[in-house]
Amino acid sequence: MKKLLLLTIAIWYLTAGCYSQTDWKSFMSRQDMTWTRLPQTWYEAPFMGNGSMGSYICKEPGKNAIRVDVGNSMVHDHRTDDASIYGRGRLLIGYFLLHPVGEIKSGDLRLDLWNAETTGCIRTTRGEIKLRACVTSESPYILVEAEATAGEKEFTWKFYPENTDSPRQLNAIRKGNKNHLKKDYVSNPAPQLSARNGLNLCWQPLLAGGGTATAWKEIRKENTSTLIVSNAHSFPGTEALQKAETALASLQEADLPVLRKAHREWWHNYYPQSFVSLPDKKMENFYWAQMYKLASATRTGGGLLDNSGPWQVLTPWPNAWWNLNVQLSYWSVYPSNRLELGMPLVDAIGNNLDNLINNVPEPYRKDAAALPVATDFTLTGATVNVPGTEKKAQVGNLTWICHNLWLQYRFSMNESILRNTLYPTLRRAVNFYLPFLTEDKSGKLHLKRTYSPEYGTAEDCNYDIALLRWGCNTLLEASRILSVDDELIPRWKQVAEHLTDYPQDENGMMIGKDVPFSRSHRHYSHLLMFYPLYLLNAEQNGSKELMEKSVEHWHSLPGNILGYTYTGASSLYAAFGEGDKALEKLNGLFARTLRPNTMYMESGPVIETPLSGAQCIHDMLLQSWGGKIRVFPAVPSQWKDVQFKDLRTEGAFLVSAVRKGGKTSFIRIKSLAGEPCILRTDMANPVVKAGNATLTLQKEGEYLLDLKKGESVILTAAGGNIPVINPVGGEGENYFGLK
Numbered sequence: 131m132k133k134l135l136l137l138t139i140a141i142w143y144l145t146a147g148c149y150s151q152t153d154w155k156s157f158m159s160r161q162d163m164t165w166t167r168l169p170q171t172w173y174e175a176p177f178m179g180n181g182s183m184g185s186y187i188c189k190e191p192g193k194n195a196i197r198v199d200v201g202n203s204m205v206h207d208h209r210t211d212d213a214s215i216y217g218r219g220r221l222l223i224g225y226f227l228l229h230p231v232g233e234i235k236s237g238d239l240r241l242d243l244w245n246a247e248t249t250g251c252i253r254t255t256r257g258e259i260k261l262r263a264c265v266t267s268e269s270p271y272i273l274v275e276a277e278a279t280a281g282e283k284e285f286t287w288k289f290y291p292e293n294t295d296s297p298r299q300l301n302a303i304r305k306g307n308k309n310h311l312k313k314d315y316v317s318n319p320a321p322q323l324s325a326r327n328g329l330n331l332c333w334q335p336l337l338a339g340g341g342t343a344t345a346w347k348e349i350r351k352e353n354t355s356t357l358i359v360s361n362a363h364s365f366p367g368t369e370a371l372q373k374a375e376t377a378l379a380s381l382q383e384a385d386l387p388v389l390r391k392a393h394r395e396w397w398h399n400y401y402p403q404s405f406v407s408l409p410d411k412k413m414e415n416f417y418w419a420q421m422y423k424l425a426s427a428t429r430t431g432g433g434l435l436d437n438s439g440p441w442q443v444l445t446p447w448p449n450a451w452w453n454l455n456v457q458l459s460y461w462s463v464y465p466s467n468r469l470e471l472g473m474p475l476v477d478a479i480g481n482n483l484d485n486l487i488n489n490v491p492e493p494y495r496k497d498a499a500a501l502p503v504a505t506d507f508t509l510t511g512a513t514v515n516v517p518g519t520e521k522k523a524q525v526g527n528l529t530w531i532c533h534n535l536w537l538q539y540r541f542s543m544n545e546s547i548l549r550n551t552l553y554p555t556l557r558r559a560v561n562f563y564l565p566f567l568t569e570d571k572s573g574k575l576h577l578k579r580t581y582s583p584e585y586g587t588a589e590d591c592n593y594d595i596a597l598l599r600w601g602c603n604t605l606l607e608a609s610r611i612l613s614v615d616d617e618l619i620p621r622w623k624q625v626a627e628h629l630t631d632y633p634q635d636e637n638g639m640m641i642g643k644d645v646p647f648s649r650s651h652r653h654y655s656h657l658l659m660f661y662p663l664y665l666l667n668a669e670q671n672g673s674k675e676l677m678e679k680s681v682e683h684w685h686s687l688p689g690n691i692l693g694y695t696y697t698g699a700s701s702l703y704a705a706f707g708e709g710d711k712a713l714e715k716l717n718g719l720f721a722r723t724l725r726p727n728t729m730y731m732e733s734g735p736v737i738e739t740p741l742s743g744a745q746c747i748h749d750m751l752l753q754s755w756g757g758k759i760r761v762f763p764a765v766p767s768q769w770k771d772v773q774f775k776d777l778r779t780e781g782a783f784l785v786s787a788v789r790k791g792g793k794t795s796f797i798r799i800k801s802l803a804g805e806p807c808i809l810r811t812d813m814a815n816p817v818v819k820a821g822n823a824t825l826t827l828q829k830e831g832e833y834l835l836d837l838k839k840g841e842s843v844i845l846t847a848a849g850g851n852i853p854v855i856n857p858v859g860g861e862g863e864n865y866f867g868l869k
Contacts, residue, residue, distance in 0.1 A: 151854050152405055152775075154398070158244035160411075160857070161418035163727060163867040165239040165250070168196075172443045172735055173725035174868060176241035176248040178265040178272075181425065181432025183361055184440025185265055185272050187239065187248055194234055195227040196252060198263065198274055198357070200344060203433030203440040205363045206506050207296065207318070208338040215298055216312045218506035219448035220438065222292035222300075223342055223361065224321075224332065228276065230285045232256030241727075241867070243422045246397045257281035265426075266389050267396035270377055272359040273386065283353040289346065291321035294334045297448040301734065310446055329378055333371055340365030345374040349383050356386065400425055404467040405775040406747070407857040409768075412720070413747065415865040419728040420462060420744035427737065430473045434507050435459040437736045445734030449504040449511075452527040453583035454653060458694060458742035460534050461662070464541040465748040467778040472538045479535060480551035482509040483558075486528065489514050490562055499558035501527040503583075517566040518578030522587060525580050526655075528559040529597040533662065536604060540780040543803035545611070553608050557618070560601040563594065564621065567629075574630045576643075583655045588642025592632050595642075596659040602626040632659055632666075638680030647680075650689035654698040657681070661698075661705045664755040668706045677706055693723040693730050693739035697746050704749035709764035716746045726868050752787075754779035758832070760810045761787050762794055771858040781805035783837075788853050796853050797845040804839030808832065815848040 168189040169175040175188035184201035200223045209217035232254030239250035239261075247264040257279035265272050278285055293300060295317050302310035322333045328347060335341040346359040360377040364370035401421070408414040427439035436450040436459075450456055456475070463472045479486070485508055486499035494516075503524060505511035515521040535552040539545075566578040577598065580591045602622040609616050633640040639656050640646050647656060657680055659665040666673040681699050685691060696718035704712040719739065723730060730739040751774055753760040759779050765772060775786040782803035788796035794813040801807060810832050818825050821843035826834040835843060844852060863869075 151856060152402070154402060155244050157407075157857050158401060158418065159242075160864065161243050161415050162864050163241040163243075163415075163419065164864045164869075165237075165867045167868050168234075168237040168239070168252075169726070169868055172441060173729045173731045174727055176239055176867075177423075177426065177441055177727060177729075178246060178248060178263065179426030179440045180265045180267045180270075181427065181429035182440060183265050183270055183272065184426065185263070186441055187250075187261070187263060189234065189237070190227055193227070195229050196234075196261075198226045198228065198272070199441070200224050200226070200272065200359060200361055201440040201442050202342070202361050202363060203427070203436065203438075203442070204507075205342050205361075205442075206365075207336060208340060208365045208506075210338060213510050214312075214512060215447075215449045215504045216296040216315055218510055219296050219298060220436070220442050221294050221318075221334075221342070221448075222297060222442055222444070223334070223344060224289055224291040226274075226287050226289050226346075226357065226359070228252075228259070228285060228287055230254045230256070230259060231282050239867070243418060244397065244401070245394050246422070246426070254282060259285060264390070264393055266393045268392040269389055270360050270362070271381075271389065272357075272361075273389065274357040274359075275354065276357070277354045280353065285355070287348055287355070287357050289323075289330065289332060289344070291323070291332050291334060291344075294318040294321065294336070294342070297442065297444050298446050301444040301446055304444060307446075327375075327379065329375060331371070331375065333368075336365070338365070340367060341370065343370040343374040345378045347378055351383075356383070397425075400468075404777050405773075405855065406751070406777070407773045407859070408747070409771050409859045411859060411862045412865045413716075414859070416720075416724075416728060416740070417744055417747050419866060420741055421466060421468070423728065423737065424463060424466075424468065424471050424741065428471055428474050430470050432474060434474050434478050435737070435741075436507075437734070437738070439737050441735070443735055447504070447734045447736065449506060451504050452501045452531060453503050453524060454655070454694065455736060455738040457530055457534055458697075458738040458745075461537075462741055462744040462748060464537045465752060465754075465777050465779065466744070467776050467784065469538065469542050469778070472534075475531075475534060476538055476547055476551055478507060478509060479531065479555055483555065485509045486555065487558065491516055494562060494565075497558060498562035499528060499555065500525060500562050501531060503527065514562075515581075517563075517580045520579075520587075522581040523579065524583060525562060526594045526597040528562075529556065529601045530658070532556040532559055532604075533597075533600065537780075541778050541782060543782040543805065548608055549612055553605070553612060553614070556601055556605055556608070557616075560598065560605060560622070561618075563598050563601075564625070567625065569628075573628055575625060575628045576630050580642075582641045583653050585641055585651050585653065585655070586645060588633075588640075588645035590630050590633050591642035592639055593655040593658065595629060595632055596663055596665060599626060599629050599659075599665060600663045602629075634676070634680075637683040638676060647683060648687075650687040650691060651684070652690050652692040652695045654684065654695070654702070657684070657698070657702065661702045664705065667756065669756065674706045677702060692732060693719055694742055696722075697739060697742040700746040701742070701749045704746065704764035705753070705755075707764050709750055709766040709769075712746060712750055712764050713766040713768075716743060719743055726866060728866055748777065752777050752779065752785055754781065754783075757781070757806065758808045758810050759783060759785060759799065761785065761797055762789055762812065763810070765789060767792070773855050773858055775855050781807070783807065786855060788855060790853075793847070795847050795850050798842060799835065799837065799845075800842040801837040801839055804837070807835040807837045809835055811845075813845065813847055816845040817848050818843060819846045819850075819852055820844040
């Protein structure tokens, strides 16, 4: 009877997922950012977003006012006569200032992640103003509720439209940077302010046509004010005006609780898609801030994850950057089981193939395509140069972003992504390489001069050699899966088999043939064969030593060691099972470059570096390259207790695991697609605790599980019990914000 009861309980845990009892509201309150002094900049402030619209709140520097910014990642310029980052870049919109009656003396704020709201209190010489703000998830509004004491009830709101010229141009003017100044730049028309039917409107027209509309109204009731803002963009027409106006025209005070309820429900459904808890409070806070940031910045139907997300400010980088930034931004989407956030990238590539084709010189457009360094959301940018010339031919960007599409496919096993988007795009990306390969006397294929991002040109450039090798192997695999008899299969096989080895010297990987890595450089483009491509990996003799030598040399040259230099090194070490070194490098991001709100800034704002930091954590906890699920492959020795639930792997498996006292005690795997399941674990003598799967030892630490689609299995150490997955670690001060 006792055995039957235990079996019943095990099946209940297995099928219902009841091995997790997380109190999400309480758990997420541990992750909130808190401010005991008021922020004054983008990289200090609490930020909010719904995937396209965004806002942040801070004290306006030099003014006695509180700023509520208006952002929208869909707002772009569309100049047909200028496809550069000046003519096709993101644009600023404007901001509201709350002008209090008295002088601001102090304030506090809290970014409530569970409800995706910012709350706080502003204290002045005349009283207090309590704030509550959000960007509604299910509707296009910024809502700011302000409740004042008697002495502050006459506070006012005012909208200040921004200059709609290129932020790169404006940033260059402000900083006196002549190198970034476009001399023949023509300004967009001035914003137009108006009011009608009880609404305030701002129309920001563009030279190219279309424009941006912002509409707002204030509902005032005694000492409480609710500011409601909507924003829309259109091109080439002016329908954005009607869209923004319509969004506000019928909205009444009674509708606000409904909006807030739908907003909160969206976020309450979003977070539990997976669960991660770490013994390091700082790292745990950081991780969940990135999960919040992801869904604030992008989602299905929303904006692409570019350098700024929906929080555009003056910057030299007001576009999508394709030689590293977009790729890194999306990596944590896949293992965190939040695949819907990756669809804007899939759609951007799939819907703009013609523009990708037009990015290569005309003679190659029949069967090739490419991505320049920077584009707008339609992937329109400068023409990519031809390899083999003295010009910078940065060819690999499209192939690299195709690796992200491959991850979206592999983590979902959604064959339509492979068939309709990845295969035709990668085929053209690889085709742009093929005319520039030459064969030496030994039969090895060599690539003419291309450009390693931000470093220099070289023959057999490692950036491109790694991506070309991966691209050919992936096309061969994709054609097999799709049963496509492509005429280029023999050529892909030849390239995969005969492409030259990676140029290297006594310091590890070089930039390319005859070009050593000899100066400080933030990019790790010359190391992609190790990560994220895993062409050289931990299962190959000598690869680990080569990786370590390359990374140590890369970091030994001071001067340009910046944020993603640390996150890249962290993931590289994690790929080879070096958890302590992976954590050491990730801590380098915190020590030098991470900002109080987990944003990142060099000469302008960029969001990819912290997002890639979340991927470093994933890489320590779970890896799935090479057709194998690796549970706790690179956990730092100081992380004795770690728990996660429903992280996702390649092959579309959901994996949950518990590590206690430095030992793995529990693993649950659910197959969503019926793919082959090979598990690598350090669990001592694992046994099947629940589920019908058979566990077959392949070699030490590696097991085959015969899981069918929809089936789950629970493994524990011999004699172990099924634990309840709950937060690890104790309470403590919330780490991020301003104290």
